[in-house]
Amino acid sequence: AQSVTQPDIHITVSEGASLELRCNYSYGATPYLFWYVQSPGQGLQLLLKYFSGDTLVQGIKGFEAEFKRSQSSFNLRKPSVHWSDAAEYFCAVGDLYTGTASKLTFGTGTRLQVTL
């Protein structure tokens, strides 16, 4: 069964500092990987996704993520964090192409706090 681990429950960074959120996955085939952001009162918003091709993917809001098959990781990065980036971030793996399943399996999330 597929699973996602986000080892950091809570991270605090200063505005302008760089950010890396960790994500490790377990999946039997080539994974379909996602990062979502959830702000209070808002729905989950897709930041970026990876299925194949270039292992460094660019997303919205200046985020990027790198897929490393050898480490089963898909870490999210941003070179300079803004106060508005404070939110909950979820990594997810998709079971999109086997059988009829289209479900996403999410990690437990990392809450990002940004200090001014």
Add this chain to the structure above:
Amino acid sequence: DTGVSQNPRHKITKRGQNVTFRCDPISEHNRLYWYRQTLGQGPEFLTYFQNEAQLEKSRLLSDRFSAERPKGSFSTLEIQRTEQGDSAMYLCASSLADRRDEQFFGPGTRLTVL
């Protein structure tokens, strides 16, 4: 706004009561998904529809839960005889069948069972 909408946004009920939530997907999306998110956890898949057909249900969806999408547009999720453990955020998402990689989420319905 043409995003996914969910109603109500908040629901407080007493244990044993029935509740029903509604999800209106993006109009051209033929796939609709339900997830449940409990405090401190990520969303967990419950079920999904393609048009009006319910194609998969999670083991999390006990007999007290039923979801419908009668005309292939909006969907309802009903919980019968609610229990305190049902307290959670219920999220709806939609996508095109040939773009399953892009699920658009609604703001959720927060259920509190007293």
